[in-house]
Amino acid sequence: MKFGINTFIWGAHYGPSEFHRLPAIKAGGFDGIEFAVTDPKNFPAAAIRKELERVGLESTAVGIVPGGLHLGSSDAAARKGAQEHITACIERTAEAGAKLLSGPMYSP
Numbered sequence: 001m002k003f004g005i006n007t008f009i010w011g012a013h014y015g016p017s018e019f020h021r022l023p024a025i026k027a028g029g030f031d032g033i034e035f036a037v038t039d040p041k042n043f044p045a046a047a048i049r050k051e052l053e054r055v056g057l058e059s060t061a062v063g064i065v066p067g068g069l070h071l072g073s074s075d076a077a078a079r080k081g082a083q084e085h086i087t088a089c090i091e092r093t094a095e096a097g098a099k100l101l102s103g104p105m106y107s108p
Contacts, residue, residue: 004058007035026056032059
């Protein structure tokens with residue numbers, strides 16, 4: 001069994017300003033972190049991966065579908081937007097080195 005910390009403890013967005021916490025997380029016996037990919041266009045995936053690898057922590061991710069988008073919508077634009085958003089979340093998750101993306105990824 002592995003144990004991790006969800007970065008929502010510190011805020012909705014995770015990035016370089018929070019990297020100083022990673023050594024203490026590792027020293028505390030945790031195996032990794034779970035970060036949120038809520039805005040994939042502004043998510044610093046490469047920087048996160050580099051820092052996690054440097055410290056020796058694993059990662060998982062959680063995401064959402066923002067308001068106005070919905071995979072089950074009768075509105076084609078809302079469906080397409082949801083698909084594009086989820087695809088971007090998957091791409092940023094992989095780029096950050098996380099092995100799992102979870103969350104309510106079908107509707108807001």
